[in-house]
Amino acid sequence: MIINILAVTMAREVYKEFAGLTASGCLVIDRDDELTALTPCCAAFVTYCDTSLCCKSCYGEADNEHLLPAQVAVPAPLINTVIPGRPRRRKKNKKKGS
Numbered sequence: 001m002i003i004n005i006l007a008v009t010m011a012r013e014v015y016k017e018f019a020g021l022t023a024s025g026c027l028v029i030d031r032d033d034e035l036t037a038l039t040p041c042c043a044a045f046v047t048y049c050d051t052s053l054c055c056k057s058c059y060g061e062a063d064n065e066h067l068l069p070a071q072v073a074v075p076a077p078l079i080n081t082v083i084p085g086r087p088r089r090r091k092k093n094k095k096k097g098s
């Protein structure tokens with residue numbers, strides 16, 4: 001038996017809505033119950049540049065699949081998520097009214 005554990009790096013904003021990966025490995029986010037595949041280059045939404053579809057972050061060409069409801073091939077619970085950057089420090093409320 002082979003167990004594949006995927007580790008996927010994503011921004012904190014994406015992590016909140018992360019639903020899984022498409023068959024082609026794009027991040028899928030669940031926003032208002034709509035599944036959207038983010039671009040493989042920047043994990044960003046797509047937008048139109050003139051008449052062609054492109055990545056909202058780098059303006060590289062994007063596939064039309066990013067306009068359609070995404071198909072989750074690997075659900076989020078099977079994926080180890082990695083968030084770059086330092087964890088947010090929790091403020092300690094020890095000093096009160098000083």
Ligand SMILES: [Zn+2]
Nearest residue numbers: 041042055058
């Ligand atoms: Zn991009």
